[in-house]
Amino acid sequence: xxxxxxxxxxxxxxxxxxxxxxxxxxxxxxxxxxxxxxxxxxxxxxxxxxxxxxxxxxxxxxxxxxxxxxxxxxxxxxxxxxxxxxxxxxxxxxxxxxxxxxxxxxxxxxxxxxxxxxxxxxxxxxxxxxxxxxxxxxxxxxxxxxxxxxxxxxxxxxxxxxxxxxxxxxxxxxxxxxxxxxxxxxxxxxxxxxxxxxxxxxxxxxxxxxxxxxxxxxxxxxxxxxxxxxxxxxxxxxxxxxxxxxxxxxxxxxxxxxxxxxxxxxxxxxxxxxxxxxxxxxxxxxxxxxxxxxxxxxxxxx
Numbered sequence: 001x002x003x004x005x006x007x008x009x010x011x012x013x014x015x016x017x018x019x020x021x022x023x024x025x026x027x028x029x030x031x032x033x034x035x036x037x038x039x040x041x042x043x044x045x046x047x048x049x050x051x052x053x054x055x056x057x058x059x060x061x062x063x064x065x066x067x068x069x070x071x072x073x074x075x076x077x078x079x080x081x082x083x084x085x086x087x088x089x090x091x092x093x094x095x096x097x098x099x100x101x102x103x104x105x106x107x108x109x110x111x112x113x114x115x116x117x118x119x120x121x122x123x124x125x126x127x128x129x130x131x132x133x134x135x136x137x138x139x140x141x142x143x144x145x146x147x148x149x150x151x152x153x154x155x156x157x158x159x160x161x162x163x164x165x166x167x168x169x170x171x172x173x174x175x176x177x178x179x180x181x182x183x184x185x186x187x188x189x190x191x192x193x194x195x196x197x198x199x200x201x202x203x204x205x206x207x208x209x210x211x212x213x214x215x216x217x218x219x220x221x222x223x224x225x226x227x228x229x230x231x232x233x234x235x236x237x238x239x240x241x242x243x244x245x246x247x248x249x250x251x252x253x254x255x256x257x258x259x260x261x262x263x264x265x266x267x268x269x270x271x272x273x274x275x276x277x278x279x280x281x282x283x284x285x286x287x288x289x290x291x292x293x294x295x296x297x298x299x300x301x302x
Contacts, residue, residue, distance in 0.1 A: 002151050004222045006106040007099065008262070008271035009087030016082040022075035029067055034058040090269060098209075098217065099268065106222040108152025108276055109181045110145075117142035120178050124171075131171045133297045134160055138175065152223050153179060157255045157279035159231070161286045162299030169229055172280035176225035181278070183225040184215045188234035194250030197228070199267035209267040212254075212277070223276035232283040255279060255294060 014020065034057070063071070083089040088096055111117050121139035128135065141155045160168040169185065176183030186197050194200075199210030209217075215224050228234075234247035253259040254274055261275040281294065 002108050002110055003105045004108045004152060004273075004276070006216065006222050006273055007102045008273065010085070011100075011103050012083055012086050012088065016079060018075045018079040021078050022071055025071045025075055026063065029063060029071065030058050030061045033061050033063075087270060095268060099270070101217060101220060106216060106220045108222045109179050110150075110152050111142045111179075112146070114143050114146050117146060124175060124178050127174055128167055128171045131160075131167065131299060134158060134171060134299065137295060137297060152276050153278075154223070154257075154276055155278045156295045157281070159281045159283060159286070159294040159296040160299050161283045161296060164284055166299060168282040168299060169227055172225060172227040172282070175278075175280070179225075181221050181224050182215060182219040183227060184211055185227045185229060186211060187229050188231045188247055189229070194247050197226075197247065198250045198254070199265060201266050207267055209265065212274075213265055213268070213272070216272075222273070223278055225278045225280060228279070228281045230284060231281045232286050251279075251281075 080089075088099070091099070111120070117139060120142060121135055124138065125132065125135045137158065138155060142153065145154050160171070162168060173183045173185070195208075195210070197211055199213060200207050212226060215226070216222060228247070228251070231247070231251075253263055254277065257275045260277070261273045262271050263274045264271050286296070
């Protein structure tokens with residue numbers, strides 16, 4: 001696996017915290033005062049400069065209350081400007097701590113050669129020979145990812161359409177096992193709104209990040225397999241103010257590579273690169289495409 005910068009925001013630099021900046025400003029102010037007092041002329045008996053003696057006297061300089069207040073104010077201003085530039089200044093301390101695991105990026109599963117792609121596709125086909133169209137699509141995508149030189153495996157979002165019980169979800173989970181990434185399943189019939197998958201705003205009473213970002217935070221893998229079962233049965237939730245939150249609307253920006261690369265999490269309000277997430281949606285009976293950008297595969301003939 002290769003490392004990948006998943007989060008677009010920057011973590012605050014500890015050296016630019018208010019306390020650290022205040023320490024440096026205090027030392028600088030003492031240097032200026034020491035220069036005025038000409039402490040640098042302190043010398044030893046042999047005529048050489050007593051540098052340590054100068055440092056000791058510099059450190060003994062007591063700053064005025066006015067200087068201390070200026071230093072505190074300037075340190076606070078510098079620290080706040082730095083935090084504002086990171087894109088994380090709005091986060092509560094506990095939420096910022098949850099994102100700490102992303103400081104050094106996440107891992108991306110990668111196909112190293114076309115030969116490896118052939119072997120993985122063969123293993124997938126051996127277990128699910130009746131899912132040939134889906135396996136073939138993944139096989140070609142894996143080989144294409146190698147040729148293009150993607151830093152990680154990138155597969156097109158798939159919609160597997162066919163009757164219940166033929167193994168669509170099982171095929172998707174086995175796909176995750178074959179390529180070595182975690183798999184998360186989401187039941188659209190049970191959680192038909194978008195909240196459980198992508199999360200909701202932190203201002204809500206029952207707010208949470210959502211299963212998608214939680215999977216990546218827990219596993220630290222940027223291209224997990226996310227299975228959305230029976231997506232054609234998904235509905236939408238409406239608030240008392242008339243706002244609508246449908247699962248399909250929430251999936252739209254996540255399935256298109258350009259918008260997925262700058263996806264803003266409703267809960268953390270931070271931008272993440274979701275363009276490598278592997279999406280497998282299943283349906284039991286779809287006569288027309290539900291969502292753009294999906295590669296719809298007919299699995300009814302097995």
